[in-house]
Amino acid sequence: MTEKLAPPLFNSLAEQFKPTNDIIQTSLQLKGHCAFLFYVKSVVDGDKLQQTIIRPFFEMASEEGFASYIQSLPNQTDVPDYKKLLMMLSAGFVLVAIDNRTFLLNIRLVKNNEIQETVMEPTIHGPQKGLSEDVETTINLIRQRYHNSSLKIEKVKKNDVSNRAIVLLYDDDRVDPDVLAKIRAKLEEINTPLLQSAEDLQHFLNQSKLTLFPTTMVTERPDRIIYNLVGGKVVIAIDGSPNVILAPVVFFDFMSSMEDNYHVSLVTGFTIMLRYLGLFTCIFLPSFYVAMTSYNPDILRIELALTVAGSRIGVPYPSFVEVFFMLFFMELLTEASMRLPKAVSATATTVGGLILGTAATEAALTSTIMIIIISAVAISTFVIPINEMSFAMRITRFILLIYTSLFGMVGLLVGFIGIIMFLANKDSLGIPYLRISWKGKSDELRMNNK
Amino acid sequence: MSRFLFYLIVVNMLTNMVSITPRILIAGSTTGTVLSLLLALVVGMILTYFLINLFSQFPGQGLPEIIKDHVPKGLSAPILLFFSLTWYFAGLSTLVVYSLIIFRFLTPEMSIYTIVLAFVVVVTYGVLMTSSNILYMSEIVLIIVFPFIFFVQLKGYLSSSLNWDYVRVAIMQINHLPSYTSFTSSLFIVIGAANLIIFNRFFTKLKKPSRKGMTILTLTCTFILLTTYFLPIGFGGFEALNNVLYPWIATSDSIRMKFGIIERIVFIFIGAFLALGVISMTMHWHVSLQLLSSVIYFKRFKWKSVNLTLPLFIVFFWAIAMYTTKTITSNGIFQSVQLFDRIILPIIIILLFVCLLAGKKGAQSKWPESKK
Numbered sequence: 001m002t003e004k005l006a007p008p009l010f011n012s013l014a015e016q017f018k019p020t021n022d023i024i025q026t027s028l029q030l031k032g033h034c035a036f037l038f039y040v041k042s043v044v045d046g047d048k049l050q051q052t053i054i055r056p057f058f059e060m061a062s063e064e065g066f067a068s069y070i071q072s073l074p075n076q077t078d079v080p081d082y083k084k085l086l087m088m089l090s091a092g093f094v095l096v097a098i099d100n101r102t103f104l105l106n107i108r109l110v111k112n113n114e115i116q117e118t119v120m121e122p123t124i125h126g127p128q129k130g131l132s133e134d135v136e137t138t139i140n141l142i143r144q145r146y147h148n149s150s151l152k153i154e155k156v157k158k159n160d161v162s163n164r165a166i167v168l169l170y171d172d173d174r175v176d177p178d179v180l181a182k183i184r185a186k187l188e189e190i191n192t193p194l195l196q197s198a199e200d201l202q203h204f205l206n207q208s209k210l211t212l213f214p215t216t217m218v219t220e221r222p223d224r225i226i227y228n229l230v231g232g233k234v235v236i237a238i239d240g241s242p243n244v245i246l247a248p249v250v251f252f253d254f255m256s257s258m259e260d261n262y263h264v265s266l267v268t269g270f271t272i273m274l275r276y277l278g279l280f281t282c283i284f285l286p287s288f289y290v291a292m293t294s295y296n297p298d299i300l301r302i303e304l305a306l307t308v309a310g311s312r313i314g315v316p317y318p319s320f321v322e323v324f325f326m327l328f329f330m331e332l333l334t335e336a337s338m339r340l341p342k343a344v345s346a347t348a349t350t351v352g353g354l355i356l357g358t359a360a361t362e363a364a365l366t367s368t369i370m371i372i373i374i375s376a377v378a379i380s381t382f383v384i385p386i387n388e389m390s391f392a393m394r395i396t397r398f399i400l401l402i403y404t405s406l407f408g409m410v411g412l413l414v415g416f417i418g419i420i421m422f423l424a425n426k427d428s429l430g431i432p433y434l435r436i437s438w439k440g441k442s443d444e445l446r447m448n449n450k
Numbered sequence: 451m452s453r454f455l456f457y458l459i460v461v462n463m464l465t466n467m468v469s470i471t472p473r474i475l476i477a478g479s480t481t482g483t484v485l486s487l488l489l490a491l492v493v494g495m496i497l498t499y500f501l502i503n504l505f506s507q508f509p510g511q512g513l514p515e516i517i518k519d520h521v522p523k524g525l526s527a528p529i530l531l532f533f534s535l536t537w538y539f540a541g542l543s544t545l546v547v548y549s550l551i552i553f554r555f556l557t558p559e560m561s562i563y564t565i566v567l568a569f570v571v572v573v574t575y576g577v578l579m580t581s582s583n584i585l586y587m588s589e590i591v592l593i594i595v596f597p598f599i600f601f602v603q604l605k606g607y608l609s610s611s612l613n614w615d616y617v618r619v620a621i622m623q624i625n626h627l628p629s630y631t632s633f634t635s636s637l638f639i640v641i642g643a644a645n646l647i648i649f650n651r652f653f654t655k656l657k658k659p660s661r662k663g664m665t666i667l668t669l670t671c672t673f674i675l676l677t678t679y680f681l682p683i684g685f686g687g688f689e690a691l692n693n694v695l696y697p698w699i700a701t702s703d704s705i706r707m708k709f710g711i712i713e714r715i716v717f718i719f720i721g722a723f724l725a726l727g728v729i730s731m732t733m734h735w736h737v738s739l740q741l742l743s744s745v746i747y748f749k750r751f752k753w754k755s756v757n758l759t760l761p762l763f764i765v766f767f768w769a770i771a772m773y774t775t776k777t778i779t780s781n782g783i784f785q786s787v788q789l790f791d792r793i794i795l796p797i798i799i800i801l802l803f804v805c806l807l808a809g810k811k812g813a814q815s816k817w818p819e820s821k822k
Contacts, residue, residue, distance in 0.1 A: 295557060296556060296557070296717075298714075299712055299714070299717045300711065300712060300713075301710065301711060301712065301713040302713070304711060403568075403571075406564075406568075407560075407564065407565075407567070407568035408556075408557050408560065409556055409557065409721075410552055410556065410557065410565060410568045410569075410724065411568050413721055413724050413725060414568050414569060414572050414724070414728055415572065416725075417572060417591060417725055417728050417729070418571065418572035418575065418576075420587055420590055420591060421572065421575055421576050421579065421587050421732075422575070424579070424583050424584075424586045424587035424590065425575075425579045425580075425583045425587075432582070432583065432586055434586065434587075434590065435586035435589070435590075436586075436589055436590060436593065
């Protein structure tokens with residue numbers, strides 16, 4: 001009985017992987033039957049391999065029977081070209097050769113498939129679990145909430161180094177074909193050596209180099225994803241990221257929380273109103289203070305104007321320096337408390353917020369009213385439900401502040417219209433970014449499906 | 451009727467509440483303004499109806515595209531240039547009036563250049579936007595501003611300082627024959643639909659004006675036109691108001707909010723109308739710029755694949771605007787707006803109708819040919 005040799009493909013593969021230690025090239029032999037296995041140990045599920053391949057081999061009577069058994073396995077795929085094969089092996093596929101026939105089996109060991117808690121967009125009502133870092137699990141989570149054959153899943157391969165899977169999900173009946181074509185073209189265009197996460201990909205999907213407002217949305221909430229799928233949007237998921245990208249989006253998407261759907265109408269109305277008032281406050285208030293104190297104190301009623309002027313007694317510089325100074329420290333504080341470990345961040349906020357605030361007024365570096373305004377601004381920034389938009393608004397605030405410092409009350413008003421113009425002039429993949437569509441919820445969900 | 455059409459008309463109407471028009475109307479209060487107002491309303495609505503009707507036959511086309519094929523180029527170029535100039539003047543008058551108002555009432559210590567500069571940056575950006583985006587933007591600004599304007603007017607009508615006797619005296623002047631100046635000035639207020647000359651590019655599905663749409667439009671126009679004229683008279687007195695430069699500013703300054711954080715209504719009023727002024731300026735200059743570039747366009751004038759024709763025009767726009775704002779007097783702008791309303795406005799309207807009818811006729815005669 002002559003010993004069978006491993007196919008030449010196996011040897012060249014092993015050559016390619018050398019000097020890696022975790023590749024396994026082995027043969028199964030029983031009474032003249034022979035099968036060869038090739039896999040990377042650390043990414044293959046050992047138990048499953050044992051259950052589905054190794055044990056059946058020894059129970060089968062013939063090579064023929066084993067080959068047809070392997071062929072009938074649900075996780076069997078065709079052997080692709082050499083380059084792709086290398087990539088798939090490193091992702092956890094097992095190559096099986098039986099009597100000049102080779103099979104590729106998906107026995108991946110995925111450790112990052114647990115479902116994450118929602119961190120970025122927490123709500124009191126509604127689903128509490130987000131997506132998973134494993135793209136298969138993410139697709140599973142979405143499919144399990146949207147049982148519809150029109151939900152299409154399309155893999156996009158990018159030639160970046162990490163060879164991650166990028167997946168497009170959309171409802172074929174509802175999606176706008178132009179938008180879909182644009183997204184495909186955009187993904188095609190991306191030519192970057194490394195893509196790591198949804199945020200990373202979003203960055204490359206943005207149209208121009210200098211962007212302030214996000215034109216695609218990153219989300220972790222399955223309910224938001226389903227809502228937007230029904231609304232005809234495209235979801236882009238990337239392996240290894242617990243967030244997905246929604247496109248195209250409009251400005252009002254960033255001002256909506258999923259919780260709006262879970263409350264009674266008046267409560268929802270009230271929270272939405274609060275949110276927009278918060279938005280106006282956080283953009284307007286610092287600039288308004290500058291316009292009030294330095295340009296037109298006569299606009300306020302006389303008692304208030306006197307109170308403001310009185311609290312500024314002893315402050316040694318003009319109001320715009322004061323506002324910049326305080327805003328700068330507030331931004332530092334926000335940034336610090338985000339980056340620091342939880343244990344230290346409490347100290348930072350106490351020292352920064354309480355001590356610095358009090359001391360700054362006592363030292364007459366700022367007025368007490370300024371402290372109130374800054375706190376109000378800081379709080380109202382966090383009312384904006386989507387993080388990216390509140391980051392953008394933090395910068396917008398500074399732009400308006402500069403414009404107001406230069407031109408006074410006129411600058412405040414005209415600058416504000418300028419911001420609206422800027423937003424209205426933007427588009428997200430051809431969809432106007434800021435326009436009022438006067439659509440009810442049912443209309444919105446039946447978009448393009450008339 | 452598309453809601454954006456309303457915005458075109460309403461923005462034009464509201465902006466003129468603050469500018470020179472009320473003064474022209476009040477100056478003619480003893481010589482037939484009241485009848486002119488009514489006449490202008492009727493004529494204005496009929497003209498608006500026909501304008502929309504005519505433009506609806508050229509879906510998605512501005513005037514340059516409409517007359518391109520049917521009017522010889524030697525004739526169409528001067529016509530478009532003329533329209534461009536007039537629209538530029540309309541925007542310029544808004545800019546000058548608002549700059550003067552700001553200079554007088556809001557920031558008297560600021561240089562007039564700085565005030566104009568505050569508009570420059572934003573309006574330049576706005577002018578270069580696409581027509582559709584300008585309309586989206588104006589919708590949002592109108593929604594933000596409208597409650598304030600409504601509030602000011604409501605406050606005015608409910609104020610105890612409003613003396614209805616003055617209004618009655620003004621109405622009694624109805625027995626005078628309409629005066630030409632008052633008529634054309636009021637006509638200018640209601641003829642905002644003429645902006646379709648370029649903005650029709652946005653309306654690809656413009657329908658003929660419906661009865662409901664025209665009714666709402668007529669009611670709005672009537673209310674605003676009558677308020678523009680009668681409310682200042684009710685506050686300022688029938689004869690005394692003749693000497694006031696900006697009747698509406700004076701009027702809104704007579705109203706106070708006793709418990710408001712902002713006590714003087716005039717600041718809310720100026721703020722709201724400043725926003726509208728920016729929109730109106732953007733619209734007018736956008737039209738002007740588009741008309742101008744349809745006649746004169748330097749294809750080779752480029753810098754790194756960005757064509758510099760439009761920026762060049764804008765530089766001219768601003769240079770002229772700066773110079774005018776600096777040199778013109780309050781009386782000067784009053785005289786020139788009056789002149790514009792008296793002579794140029796009728797020419798614009800007639801010429802616009804002639805062009806549209808020529809385009810329509812050309813399109814009709816061409817249609818059977820192209821079918822063969």
